[in-house]
Amino acid sequence: MEKVLTKDLQPDGTPLDLKGYEKAGGYQGLRKALKMAPKDVTEIIKTSNLRGRGGAGFPTGMKWSFVPAGKDAPHPKYLCANADEMEPGTFKDRLLMESMPHQLIEGMIVAAYAIEADIAYIFLRGEYILCAERLRRALAEAYDNHCLGKNILGSGYSLDMHLHLSGGRYMCGEETGLLNALEGKRANPRTKPPFPQTSGLFGKPTIVQNVETLCNIHHIVNNGPDWFKGLSKSEDGGTKLYGASGKVKRPGVWELPMGTTIREILEEHAGGMKEGLKFRGLLPGGASTDFLVEQHLDVKMDFGEVQKAGSRMGTGTMIIMDDRTCPVGMVHNLEHFFAQESCGWCTPCWSGLSWAERILKGLEEGQGQEADLEKLSFLCRFAAPGNTFCALAPGAVEPLQSALKYFREDFMQHIREKRCPWR
Amino acid sequence: MLSPEERQEIEAEIAHYPDKRAVCIDAMKVVQQHRGWVSDEALRDVAELLEMSVDELDSVATFYNLIFRKPVGRHVIMVCDSVSCWIMGYDRVREHLTTRLGIKLGETTPDGRFTLLPIVCLGTCDHAPAMMVDSDLHRDLDTEKIDSILEKYK
Numbered sequence: 001m002e003k004v005l006t007k008d009l010q011p012d013g014t015p016l017d018l019k020g021y022e023k024a025g026g027y028q029g030l031r032k033a034l035k036m037a038p039k040d041v042t043e044i045i046k047t048s049n050l051r052g053r054g055g056a057g058f059p060t061g062m063k064w065s066f067v068p069a070g071k072d073a074p075h076p077k078y079l080c081a082n083a084d085e086m087e088p089g090t091f092k093d094r095l096l097m098e099s100m101p102h103q104l105i106e107g108m109i110v111a112a113y114a115i116e117a118d119i120a121y122i123f124l125r126g127e128y129i130l131c132a133e134r135l136r137r138a139l140a141e142a143y144d145n146h147c148l149g150k151n152i153l154g155s156g157y158s159l160d161m162h163l164h165l166s167g168g169r170y171m172c173g174e175e176t177g178l179l180n181a182l183e184g185k186r187a188n189p190r191t192k193p194p195f196p197q198t199s200g201l202f203g204k205p206t207i208v209q210n211v212e213t214l215c216n217i218h219h220i221v222n223n224g225p226d227w228f229k230g231l232s233k234s235e236d237g238g239t240k241l242y243g244a245s246g247k248v249k250r251p252g253v254w255e256l257p258m259g260t261t262i263r264e265i266l267e268e269h270a271g272g273m274k275e276g277l278k279f280r281g282l283l284p285g286g287a288s289t290d291f292l293v294e295q296h297l298d299v300k301m302d303f304g305e306v307q308k309a310g311s312r313m314g315t316g317t318m319i320i321m322d323d324r325t326c327p328v329g330m331v332h333n334l335e336h337f338f339a340q341e342s343c344g345w346c347t348p349c350w351s352g353l354s355w356a357e358r359i360l361k362g363l364e365e366g367q368g369q370e371a372d373l374e375k376l377s378f379l380c381r382f383a384a385p386g387n388t389f390c391a392l393a394p395g396a397v398e399p400l401q402s403a404l405k406y407f408r409e410d411f412m413q414h415i416r417e418k419r420c421p422w423r
Numbered sequence: 424m425l426s427p428e429e430r431q432e433i434e435a436e437i438a439h440y441p442d443k444r445a446v447c448i449d450a451m452k453v454v455q456q457h458r459g460w461v462s463d464e465a466l467r468d469v470a471e472l473l474e475m476s477v478d479e480l481d482s483v484a485t486f487y488n489l490i491f492r493k494p495v496g497r498h499v500i501m502v503c504d505s506v507s508c509w510i511m512g513y514d515r516v517r518e519h520l521t522t523r524l525g526i527k528l529g530e531t532t533p534d535g536r537f538t539l540l541p542i543v544c545l546g547t548c549d550h551a552p553a554m555m556v557d558s559d560l561h562r563d564l565d566t567e568k569i570d571s572i573l574e575k576y577k
Contacts, residue, residue, distance in 0.1 A: 076441075088505035088544035126452075126489045127501075127545055129558045162439040167448040167487025170543065184447040184473075186486040202441055245507040245548035252549045287506055287544075317548070325510050333509045337543060343486075 002231060004239050005096060005103065005215050006255040013099045015134055018141040021102040027147060029218025033110045034155040039069060041114035041221060048225035049237040050217075054082055054173075054210030055285065055314045056391075057236075057303040066197035067115045067205045076118035078206040079111055080182065081214055083124040083131070084166055084173040087286035088337055089319040092241040092253050093211040097124070097131040100215070101138035105161065107214035109147065110221055112159050115207055120161040123178050126168045135163055170341035174390050175208045176200075177343070188345045189390035212241055234259025234302040242301060244270035246320030247277050253317065259305070263297040265318065278323040281406060285314020287334050288395030290402035291321075311402070326422035327407035328414055331400050332360035338396035348383045349393035355379060356400060363411065366418040373411055376404060425468045429453055433472065443473045447483055451490050460491040488542065495538040496531045498576040502554040505544035511551035512564075517541075519566045520554075523573070537576070 003009075008016055008024050016024060033041050046061025068074065081104065085093040097104055104122070112120050124132055139161060142148045150158045169187050171177040176190035179201050200206025216238060220228045229237040236258050242265050243253035249271030256265070262284065266272065273279050281293045284301065290311035292299065299309045306313040321330060339353040356379045359372050380401040383393035404411065413421050425433070432453045436446040450473060454465045461469075461484060470480040484490045491499075502520060504513055517528070520539055524532050531538040547553045550562035561572050 085546045086543060089507050089548050090544070091546045091548045094546045125546070127542070127555060130560070160439075164449070165452065166489075167452070167483075168489035169487055181448070182445065183442065184445040184483065186483055202445075243549065245551060246510050251551075283506075319506055319510070319548070321510070330506065330510065333504075333506050337505055341543065 001257055002239075003255050004219050004231065005100070005212070005241065008103070009095075009099050013095075015099050015101050015138070018102060018138070018145055018147075025222075026102055027106055029220075029222035030106050030109055030113075030147065031153060033113055033218065033221045034153060034157060036221075038114050038116050041110065044221055044225055045114065045217065048220045048228040049235070050213065050220060050228065051236050051303055052210055053212035053216075053240070053315070055087065055288075055312070057313065060209065060213055063197065063209075064111075064115050064207060066195065067207060068198060069116060073116070074204055076204055077115060078201040078204060079108060079115065079117040079120040080178060080201065080206060080208045081108055081120070081122045081211055082173060082175070082178055082208050083122050083128070083211045084178060085125055085128070085211070086170045086173050086341075087288065087315050087317075088334070089245055089283065090243070090286045090315040090317045091245070092243055092315065092317055094128060094131060095241070095253055096211055096215050097128065098134060101131075101134045102142070103215050103218075104135070104211055105138055105142050105147070107217040108161065109142075109152065109159060110218045111207065111209060111214055112161075113157055114217075115205070117159065117207070120159060121182060121201075122161070122163045123172065123182060124163060124165055126166045132163065132165055139163065169343070170337075171343045171392065174392065177390070178208055179206065186343065188343045189392075191389075232258035232302075234300055235304060236302045240301065240316050242269070243317035244320055245317070246282075247274045247322045247325070248272065248320050249274055259300040259302045261298050261300055262292070262318070265301065266297070266320065270320070273320075273322055279320065280323045280325070281321045281327070283314075283319040283321075283399055284311050285316050285318070287319070287337060288312075288392075288398055289314040290398040291406055292402075293406050311398070324422065326364075326420055327403050327410045328360060328363050329420060329422065331403045332357065332364055334399050335360055335396065338392065342392060342396075346389040346393075348388045349396075352379045352383045353393060353396055356397070363414045364420050366414075366420070368411075368415040368418070370415055372415070373404065373408070376400060380404070425454070425465075425472065426457065429457055430472070433469075444475050447473055447475060447480055448487065448490070451480075451484055455491060459497075460494050466492075494531070496535050498536060498557055499538045499540060500554060500556050501540050501542035501545075502528075503543070503545045503552065504541040507544070507548035508552040513552050515566070516552045516554070516564050516569065519569055523570070537573075 051057040171187040177187035181187040335357040339357040344350040380397040433450045436449040
């Protein structure tokens, strides 16, 4: 099968320099885009059916079409790469940035050109030190070779691109939280509307896009939307970086056609469960997705099919739970994370999640009562979409609500035996 | 007082944004790079340079995991406590680190050599459990490996 995003991945993971990247076909998509009208680039992305790879799956071309265009549009306009990979269990954007930094930069320049942006920022996790070093080097090379700065490759289009290292907080990955963080504020979410496409960074039109999404852009421009659709085994176009962590034989990340089944990823690529362990369940796309179990193994990993199965594809990096890992303990770990990372802005989130964490801790320590399960269900409803300011709390309760459904007997056992049976 | 180097590094960042205060996180990181942490005095100096109130800057400082408002040891260990590392043995790793160093999470060894902090998912889940020491990532940890890693940081 055709690899696109990891085509130039070197065996030792070191990135190609600009010369090597160009030799491998790099910056051709940019050259082609610069000869087109910006709105035509957006049109190609729209037709390709590219959906955002950060978790929500919003159609990329449609997002861009909301940005005011033409002579009267406010400037500067901004493009931000969301490189704040902090969703627990997710490790795909790290690979793209560490090993293929020019690919991200090229994708960003083309995306910025499409929306006629003047300034682009890469909002990178502070802990991704190697990514930062390699991106800095690649940015310098891109400036030296006129792929960035004034009059890019003689086209008349100008773009500056800067790297920002985050102070570190899960909320920075939320679109409007990221914008506040870039403005030097606490990363609380903003009210929508206005949407960032019209009033985003410093009040100007802004697009925020996940790293993997941006890495696809110039390939689509170069090869066309039909080629992109053809890469996939599903209605959502393209390839996808899928991953698996937990007690599987070969944890890792692989570029596969969009719509590859969970079973294929788990058994063929991750090598199945480690010796002596059985598969019990999985979070398909990071910590904030609902558990899926045995009956879902033949589900295709794409936005629509995983949703039909009752979860979300999220980031596409699966966390596998084996039969010797306590589901209650695992959910306690997850809710600890979400309660800690809540920005404290709205009550269902700051109060509800820490309450859920306390109940789960009690269950693990043998102080559980039957009424706890009803309380946990209530808290899941309390934090549902519509009751909260942003998507953090609704995402946070996804693994909890599905654990209560699929692993209820494990919760009951904790209560009956007044201890964690796995300890 | 900010040193000339600190001031220069902060000013280089200011050039990238239309608004001075936008670099406040970068500015605190610059200070931290040079001094290990952000003291009350440093906070005041940065606030003055960026024309912000001290309280406003402190509200930003305390929001972010990687800005230290208390002194830390010569080396900062950040051990991942998120879900993939938890499945792969975070409890064992934490237990070993706290026993060996004789401190709890959030504390500094009496000789000032190590500060031990929990950190959220480091994005290297296929090599869990993982931790960072200063800016180095260490993966596939077990107790023996942890011992030899700690030896490298004096």
